């Protein structure tokens with residue numbers, strides 16, 4: 073029973089196929105490619121990490137506050153820093169200090185262990201600084217221009 077049913081189905085299929093292929097009047101199916109589905113958008117590759125533009129390596133000088141001893145309150149002192157670099161004060165003492173530059177720049181309060189914001193050195197002129205709480209605490213920043221920018225007067229020999 074089962075066998076005969078399958079045979080009948082196969083025979084019908086063969087008959088249909090033969091009938092279809094034998095029909096000469098059927099317009100030849102133009103070879104229109106089935107509309108290919110739009111290719112799935114490739115997952116955007118992870119953006120290559122842009123090479124971090126290394127900021128001009130401006131150096132930073134850390135001045136330690138080590139006590140209340142006049143010019144010896146700071147180390148190093150004087151502070152030698154090139155123009156374009158920055159200076160920070162780190163309070164290594166056990167009491168609050170408040171550093172102010174003689175040009176009016178207020179570095180701010182520094183609790184024990186704290187480090188100040190960075191102050192940019194914008195001039196090669198020396199500028200003093202002191203602690204507003206302990207006026208005896210004084211120091212100096214000696215700015216300097218980078219040596220590479222000064223032309224060599226003996227160049228050419």
Ligand SMILES: [Cu+2]
Pocket residue numbers: 168169170203204205206209
């Ligand atoms: Cu102080």
